[in-house]
Amino acid sequence: MNEKRTVSTVSEVINDFLKRKNLIQEESPWALGESTHGGIGVFATRDIESGEEVFKDYPVIIGPRTTPNNPVFCMACYRNTKPVPCLENCGLPICSAKCKEKHKAECELFKKKRGEVTNHINEKLFKFSTPLRSLLLDENDRKVVAYLKYHEGAIHGFEIDKLQKMGMKFEEPEEKYLRRVCCVMDANAFEVIVGNENNYSNLRGLYPLGSLLNHSCVPNMMHVFDKNQLMVARACMKIKKGEELCHSYARAIWGTPTRMYHLVRTKHFICRCPRCCDPKEFGSYMSAFVCKNCNGNVIPKHLFNLKSDWICEDCHVEVKREEVANLMLTLGSVLSSFDGENIEVMLKFLSGKLRKLVTVNHEMVVELKYKIVWIIGHQTQYKWNDIDDNLLNLKKSICEELLDLLRILRLGECKLKGLLLYELYLCLKEGMRRDSLTLGNEIEIASTLKQAANILKEDVCAPVAVQNISQEMKSI
Numbered sequence: 001m002n003e004k005r006t007v008s009t010v011s012e013v014i015n016d017f018l019k020r021k022n023l024i025q026e027e028s029p030w031a032l033g034e035s036t037h038g039g040i041g042v043f044a045t046r047d048i049e050s051g052e053e054v055f056k057d058y059p060v061i062i063g064p065r066t067t068p069n070n071p072v073f074c075m076a077c078y079r080n081t082k083p084v085p086c087l088e089n090c091g092l093p094i095c096s097a098k099c100k101e102k103h104k105a106e107c108e109l110f111k112k113k114r115g116e117v118t119n120h121i122n123e124k125l126f127k128f129s130t131p132l133r134s135l136l137l138d139e140n141d142r143k144v145v146a147y148l149k150y151h152e153g154a155i156h157g158f159e160i161d162k163l164q165k166m167g168m169k170f171e172e173p174e175e176k177y178l179r180r181v182c183c184v185m186d187a188n189a190f191e192v193i194v195g196n197e198n199n200y201s202n203l204r205g206l207y208p209l210g211s212l213l214n215h216s217c218v219p220n221m222m223h224v225f226d227k228n229q230l231m232v233a234r235a236c237m238k239i240k241k242g243e244e245l246c247h248s249y250a251r252a253i254w255g256t257p258t259r260m261y262h263l264v265r266t267k268h269f270i271c272r273c274p275r276c277c278d279p280k281e282f283g284s285y286m287s288a289f290v291c292k293n294c295n296g297n298v299i300p301k302h303l304f305n306l307k308s309d310w311i312c313e314d315c316h317v318e319v320k321r322e323e324v325a326n327l328m329l330t331l332g333s334v335l336s337s338f339d340g341e342n343i344e345v346m347l348k349f350l351s352g353k354l355r356k357l358v359t360v361n362h363e364m365v366v367e368l369k370y371k372i373v374w375i376i377g378h379q380t381q382y383k384w385n386d387i388d389d390n391l392l393n394l395k396k397s398i399c400e401e402l403l404d405l406l407r408i409l410r411l412g413e414c415k416l417k418g419l420l421l422y423e424l425y426l427c428l429k430e431g432m433r434r435d436s437l438t439l440g441n442e443i444e445i446a447s448t449l450k451q452a453a454n455i456l457k458e459d460v461c462a463p464v465a466v467q468n469i470s471q472e473m474k475s476i
């Protein structure tokens with residue numbers, strides 16, 4: 001990169017990229033500017049309505065994630081249905097002749113770099129392949145990558161170490177470029193889910209304009225990915241002209257210390273948004289524990305400090321941070337042991353031991369409720385025909401409680417709200433099907449589905465009923 005990274009040089013590079021991808025808007029509602037968060041950010045150039053599309057973006061680099069247990073998928077279409085080893089023996093998975101054609105340049109590159117061929121899918125190669133794809137970018141796209149923010153430090157670029165250990169050789173400038181790509185990906189890449197229902201592929205994509213959105217735990221932007229991995233970025237609440245557009249880099253249903261830990265570890269900054277500045281998290285107390293002394297709420301003693309001890313709001317008894325960390329670890333492992341999908345055990349823990357230890361909206365409670373919502377109505381033994389009215393009512397109540405929590409957390413028309421509204425819709429519809437139960441009238445049922453569909457529109461992962469809403473409406 002020869003020129004300095006300024007609002008004007010980055011704007012030029014981003015606009016050129018969007019133009020080349022046919023994504024330039026006639027009167028775009030955004031412009032880049034200096035952010036108070038540091039660096040560059042994206043700002044509204046006019047008032048924006050909630051739900052309005054703000055921009056579309058295309059991935060300059062996209063490919064597999066390095067996370068463990070990520071199922072192998074086709075390198076060209078990203079579907080994970082029956083990929084087979086590429087017949088050219090490059091070691092990567094491909095699913096059809098059409099995809100093989102699309103994968104040709106990459107296949108040549110990987111064979112050349114490896115110096116050896118293999119007739120089976122090399123899962124390690126697949127997993128660390130994404131940065132290598134950047135070697136296929138043209139000069140213009142390389143320039144886009146060069147103008148994006150990057151993280152420095154030893155933890156970034158481990159993919160290149162892994163590829164070298166697998167026998168790949170890189171000249172010095174090439175290795176430097178690849179390591180920079182890794183640092184750029186770590187600072188900016190999005191998790192991209194492709195597919196729906198029980199067939200997901202999990203990718204990471206570098207979206208140049210999306211990369212310039214800074215973070216807030218009270219975000220005013222949300223995004224979905226369409227079937228071509230195009231990012232559709234929308235306002236999730238009303239935005240005033242001049243306001244910075246932010247999305248969340250952390251899960252909204254994490255409490256502040258968990259979000260802070262994630263942001264510091266992966267993005268190297270401490271968020272100071274209104275939610276992080278409020279130890280009570282807008283009254284939700286999502287990270288608070290129950291005081292053993294007086295049953296009051298135990299919250300972190302110091303804001304913005306991962307090493308802070310904790311203190312009871314009422315009796316001021318202090319709790320060492322190690323004790324809180326141990327409790328979180330124990331609760332976390334109990335929750336992950338619940339993958340056996342036995343709702344009765346989960347419910348007993350939820351209303352018993354867990355509630356004695358943590359607040360009603362604690363992130364562990366939310367996590368468990370969230371699990372229960374996705375089991376009832378969907379998983380074996382708990383399909384709609386298997387469950388009684390009590391379980392159906394329970395699912396409806398949990399959906400409503402979680403939707404209330406999203407309101408308290410000021411999360412607007414976020415994706416999680418769309419998904420919960422859809423689950424609530426399913427409960428209402430099932431209630432209507434059962435003669436014994438009226439959970440809502442037809443107008444309420446249709447309006448719940450419409451609200452869900454408005455949020456999840458264009459999302460390739462949205463439930464089929466949301467994608468075919470007009471068809472679904474006929475069934476109400």
Ligand SMILES: C[S@@+](CC[C@H](N)C(=O)[O-])C[C@H]1O[C@@H](n2cnc3c(N)ncnc32)[C@H](O)[C@@H]1O
Pocket residue numbers: 035037038039040041148149187188211212213214215216267268269270271272
């Ligand atoms: C994806 S980039 C966002 C765009 C970036 N500001 C730029 O100049 O390109 C992510 C980086 O921006 C900075 N950042 C984003 N949100 C922030 C926030 N709320 N507070 C402080 N820094 C933030 C951090 O350095 C973070 O690692």
